[in-house]
Amino acid sequence: MENTFDLIVIGAGPAGLTAAKCAAEAGLSVALLERKDTPQDILRMCGMMLVTLTGRYMGERTVYNEQARKLMFPHNGFSLNYDGPTKDFYSWHIYSPHEETVVFGDYGVNSAKGKEGRASAVYSKGHFLSGLLDECRRLGVKIFTGENVLSARKIGDTVEILTAGGKKFKGVFAIAADGRQSRVARSMGMNKGRGFYCTITSVGYEMTNLNLPQPYALHQPLVKSGNPPMMGFVVPRAWNHEGEDVWLVMISNVDMNADHEAIFDDFTMKSRFAPWFKGGRKVRRCGCTGNMYAPLVNPFKDNVLFAGDAGWCQEAEMTGAVMSGWKAGTSVVYAMMEKNHTQQGVQDYLDWWKTNHIEKLDYQVFLRNLYMPILCNDAEIDYLFNTIKETLPTVLDPYEVPENLGRALAKILPQVQQERPDLIAKITGFAKLPPEEVLRKTIRGGFNCSFTI
Numbered sequence: 001m002e003n004t005f006d007l008i009v010i011g012a013g014p015a016g017l018t019a020a021k022c023a024a025e026a027g028l029s030v031a032l033l034e035r036k037d038t039p040q041d042i043l044r045m046c047g048m049m050l051v052t053l054t055g056r057y058m059g060e061r062t063v064y065n066e067q068a069r070k071l072m073f074p075h076n077g078f079s080l081n082y083d084g085p086t087k088d089f090y091s092w093h094i095y096s097p098h099e100e101t102v103v104f105g106d107y108g109v110n111s112a113k114g115k116e117g118r119a120s121a122v123y124s125k126g127h128f129l130s131g132l133l134d135e136c137r138r139l140g141v142k143i144f145t146g147e148n149v150l151s152a153r154k155i156g157d158t159v160e161i162l163t164a165g166g167k168k169f170k171g172v173f174a175i176a177a178d179g180r181q182s183r184v185a186r187s188m189g190m191n192k193g194r195g196f197y198c199t200i201t202s203v204g205y206e207m208t209n210l211n212l213p214q215p216y217a218l219h220q221p222l223v224k225s226g227n228p229p230m231m232g233f234v235v236p237r238a239w240n241h242e243g244e245d246v247w248l249v250m251i252s253n254v255d256m257n258a259d260h261e262a263i264f265d266d267f268t269m270k271s272r273f274a275p276w277f278k279g280g281r282k283v284r285r286c287g288c289t290g291n292m293y294a295p296l297v298n299p300f301k302d303n304v305l306f307a308g309d310a311g312w313c314q315e316a317e318m319t320g321a322v323m324s325g326w327k328a329g330t331s332v333v334y335a336m337m338e339k340n341h342t343q344q345g346v347q348d349y350l351d352w353w354k355t356n357h358i359e360k361l362d363y364q365v366f367l368r369n370l371y372m373p374i375l376c377n378d379a380e381i382d383y384l385f386n387t388i389k390e391t392l393p394t395v396l397d398p399y400e401v402p403e404n405l406g407r408a409l410a411k412i413l414p415q416v417q418q419e420r421p422d423l424i425a426k427i428t429g430f431a432k433l434p435p436e437e438v439l440r441k442t443i444r445g446g447f448n449c450s451f452t453i
C-alpha cells in the first residue's frame, strides 16, 4: 500500500537523519517527514560547537578526521561524513555581571598549542544535515518535506502518522525525532508527569567585526541576575562572511514576555560588554524558544521510539542526537529482522538510553547551569567569581561545567566562611538544592504567562 513503510522518521534534524540513514542502509523501507521545506536551512538558534573533541560526552570521545572528512563515534561503532568548515576554539569564559570571570581553560596557553590545546571546534549544522540528506536520498529514503506531523497513534499492528495537510503515513515502527518541542510526544501524552522547569527564549545575530578579548573562545556573560536572570553568549562560527570571522551573539532569558530585542541592544550597546560590539555588523538574525522538560525515562510508546531532543532535557547536543538516532535506527533494524514488532524488539535502544542518558547524564546537574544568577545577586556573583582564582579545566560539556564550578566553590568555602558567611547557604544550595525549589519562579513563569507571578 502507498505510504506504508517499515519505519517512519519524523524530523530531519541530526537524530532523525541519522536514524533514517542507518535503517535504510540495512534495507528497510523508510519515510522521513519534515515540516520545513529545506531541512538544511538552520533557522533555529544553535551554537554549533562539537560536543566534544576533547573530553567524553555520553561515554563517547568523538573524533573528527579532517583528511577523510569523517566524524567518528568509536565507542558506538559508526561514523558520519562531514565536509563543511570547522574552526577551533580554546576556552570557555563565564563573566559575572560587573567585573569578574571564571575561566575554563587558559586561552593563551591553549591557543599556543594549536589543535592539542583546543577546547573543541565549531562546525556547520547546515553542511552536516545537507550531507546526511544526500546520503538518505542515495539510500532510497522517501523524503517528504513541508509535512507538519500532528499526531501518531497505533492502529492494529501499525503506527499511523497524521500530518497537518491531512495525509496519513503508516509504519511498523516510527521514530519521533521532532526536537525539543516534540509535537509527537505531546500528542501521545508523553509530557504528562514529566518535570517542567522553564521556557527559555533566545534571540541573536550572526555578527562580524567584533572586538573580543579572546576571538576564538566561548564567552558567556551573566548580564543580570535576579528576576528574571539574563545570559549572553558569544561563540565563533565555523565560516567567514566576506572574508571576515563571524560570531553568534545571543541573549537568553526565561521571561517570554520580555522585549528580547531591547535586551539584546542593552547587552551589546550599554552593558560592560558593549566595547566588544562597537563597530560590529549584524549579518543574520536567529532565535528560538524552548520548554525545558525532564527527560523521558522510557522513550517508547505504541511502537514509537523518541530520539534526540524529543525525549531529552533541553538538548542532546548534535552529537548526542546522532548517537541516539543511530541507536534507535539500529534497534528498529534488529526488531524487523527478528520479526519482533514490540517494545521488547527495541529494548536494546531503551537500555542504551537508560545507561547513557538517564544514568550517565544527570539532568539535575545540567539544570544547575541556571542556578547561579537565580541564587545570587549581581554583587554576590562578582564576589564569588573574584574569589575563584584558579583556571578550571578546559572542557566543553554542559554537564561537566556546573560540576567543575561546584568543585571550585567548595574549595573557596573556608575563605567565604570567614569573609561572607551569609553566602554559605547559597553555595551549598548550588550543589544540593533540587531544581523544583531553585527554579520555582521559572517553572511558574513558563509557557506564555508573565514572569512576575
Ligand SMILES: Cc1cc2nc3c(=O)[nH]c(=O)nc-3n(C[C@H](O)[C@H](O)[C@H](O)COP(=O)(O)OP(=O)(O)OC[C@H]3O[C@@H](n4cnc5c(N)ncnc54)[C@H](O)[C@@H]3O)c2cc1C
Pocket: 010, 011, 012, 013, 014, 015, 016, 033, 034, 035, 036, 039, 045, 046, 047, 048, 049, 050, 051, 147, 148, 149, 150, 177, 178, 179, 180, 182, 183, 184, 202, 288, 290, 307, 308, 309, 310, 315, 316, 317, 318, 319, 321
Ligand atoms: C540556543 C541553543 C544553542 C545550542 N548550541 C549547541 C551547540 O553548540 N552544539 C550542539 O551540538 N548542540 C547545540 N544545541 C542543541 C542542538 O541544536 C540540538 O540538541 C540538536 O539539534 C538536536 O537534534 P534533533 O535531531 O534531536 O532535533 P532538531 O535539530 O531540533 O531537529 C528536529 C527536526 O524536526 C522537525 N520538526 C519539528 N516538529 C515537526 C513536526 N511536527 N513535523 C515534522 N517535522 C518536525 C524540525 O523542523 C527539525 O528539522 C543548541 C541548542 C540551542 C537551543
